[in-house]
Amino acid sequence: xxxxxxxxxxxxxxxxxxxxxxxxxxxxxxxxxxxxxxxxxxxxxxxxxxxxxxxxxxxxxxxxxxxxxxxxxxxxxxxxxxxxxxxxxxxxxxxxxxxxxxxxxxxxxxxxxxxxxxxxxxxxxxxxxxxxxxxxxxxxxxxxxxxxxxxxxxxxxxxxxxxxxxxxxxxxxxxxxxxxxxxxxxxxxxxxxxxxxxxxxxxxxxxxxxxxxxxxxxxxxxxxxxxxxxxxxxxxxxxxxxxxxxxxxxxxxxxxxxxxxxxxxxxxxxxxxxxxxxxxxxxxxxxxxxxxxxxxxxxxxxxxxxxxxxxxxxxxxxxxxxxxxxxxxxxxxxxxxxxxxxxxxxxxxxxxxxxxxxxxxxxxx
Numbered sequence: 001x002x003x004x005x006x007x008x009x010x011x012x013x014x015x016x017x018x019x020x021x022x023x024x025x026x027x028x029x030x031x032x033x034x035x036x037x038x039x040x041x042x043x044x045x046x047x048x049x050x051x052x053x054x055x056x057x058x059x060x061x062x063x064x065x066x067x068x069x070x071x072x073x074x075x076x077x078x079x080x081x082x083x084x085x086x087x088x089x090x091x092x093x094x095x096x097x098x099x100x101x102x103x104x105x106x107x108x109x110x111x112x113x114x115x116x117x118x119x120x121x122x123x124x125x126x127x128x129x130x131x132x133x134x135x136x137x138x139x140x141x142x143x144x145x146x147x148x149x150x151x152x153x154x155x156x157x158x159x160x161x162x163x164x165x166x167x168x169x170x171x172x173x174x175x176x177x178x179x180x181x182x183x184x185x186x187x188x189x190x191x192x193x194x195x196x197x198x199x200x201x202x203x204x205x206x207x208x209x210x211x212x213x214x215x216x217x218x219x220x221x222x223x224x225x226x227x228x229x230x231x232x233x234x235x236x237x238x239x240x241x242x243x244x245x246x247x248x249x250x251x252x253x254x255x256x257x258x259x260x261x262x263x264x265x266x267x268x269x270x271x272x273x274x275x276x277x278x279x280x281x282x283x284x285x286x287x288x289x290x291x292x293x294x295x296x297x298x299x300x301x302x303x304x305x306x307x308x309x310x311x312x313x314x315x316x317x318x319x320x321x322x323x324x325x326x327x328x329x330x331x332x333x334x335x336x337x338x339x340x341x342x343x344x345x346x347x348x349x350x351x352x353x354x355x356x357x358x359x360x361x362x363x364x365x
Contacts, residue, residue: 005033013038016263016277017114023285025073053140068354113261242267247300271306315340
C-alpha cells in the first residue's frame with residue numbers, strides 16, 4: 001500500500017514513545033502521519049512489574065492495548081501502530097523484522113528514537129504478546145512463593161548495597177542516579193512498618209537474569225544503529241552507551257538533523273525516568289514541526305532536578321524532588337503519602353492510556 005502521507009516514525013512504544021506520539025499527532029500538519037513502531041502487542045506498565053511479579057491476581061492489568069494511542073488526534077485514522085522491531089535505521093528508511101503493508105522497508109522524513117534501556121528481570125518481558133507476558137509474571141510469583149511468605153502489607157523493594165537502604169538510595173537513587181541524601185533517609189524511616197525488610201547483602205537478582213545494570217551497556221540491545229558517521233562524530237557516547245544528542249535532541253552528528261532521540265536512550269544528562277522523557281518529547285515535537293515549516297529547530301531541553309515517586313509498601317509511598325538549586329532552593333521536596341492500593345490504582349493508568357476498564361473482563365483485553 002502506497003501512502004502519499006509523509007512519515008514521522010517513533011521507535012518504541014513505552015512511556016516516552018507514547019508521549020511523543022501524543023505531542024506529534026497534535027502538532028503535525030495534515031501532510032504527515034505518525035507511525036509508532038513497537039513489537040509488543042500491548043503497552044507495558046513497567047512500574048507495576050515488580051509488584052505484580054510477587055502479588056497474584058493483577059498481572060494481566062499491567063498490559064494495556066494500544067487501541068487509543070492516537071485518540072487525541074483530529075484524525076486518528078491517519079496514523080498507525082506498526083507491530084514490528086526495527087532491525088536497521090538508515091538516513092531515509094527503517095528496516096523491520098516483518099512485513100508491514102507489504103514491505104519491510106518504511107521511508108521516513110523524521111524519526112524519533114525512544115527505545116529506552118533494558119531492565120533486569122522481570123522488568124523487561126521476554127515475549128511480545130500479552131498472554132505469554134502474563135504467564136511470565138505468574139512464573140515469578142510461583143518462584144517467589146516457593147522461597148518466602150509475603151503478607152498483604154509487604155513492601156516490594158530492592159535490597160541494600162552494603163551500608164543500609166538509606167545509604168543505597170541516597171547514593172544510587174533511581175537506577176544509579178544521585179538523589180539528595182534525604183531521599184534515602186525518608187524511605188528508611190518508613191521501612192519498620194513493612195512486613196518485608198530490606199536486607200544488606202546486595203541487590204536481588206534472578207538466577208536466569210542479569211544483575212541490576214548501569215544504564216549504558218544494554219542501551220544498544222534494543223536498537224541496532226546502522227547509520228555511519230562520516231566526520232568522526234560518534235552517534236553513541238562511548239562513555240555510557242547512550243545516543244549523543246544536541247540540546248534540541250537531534251543526533252549530535254550534523255549529518256542527521258532529522259533523527260531525534262529522547263528518554264532513557266538519549267544522552268541528555270537528565271535523570272532516567274518517564275517524567276523527564278515526557279518533557280523531552282515536547283522539545284522534539286516542536287522542533288520537528290518547525291523543520292516541516294522550513295524553520296530552524298530552536299527549542300532546547302531544560303534539565304530539571306531529579307525526582308521520583310517511590311513505593312514503600314502497598315499503601316505508603318513518597319514523592320521526592322531534589323532541591324532546585326538553580327532557583328535558590330536548598331532543601332528537597334518530600335511528600336509522604338499513604339494513598340496506595342494493592343493493584344497500584346491500575347484502573348487510572350488504563351484511563352490515562354485512553355482505555356476505559358469498567359468491569360473485570362476489560363483488563364484482559
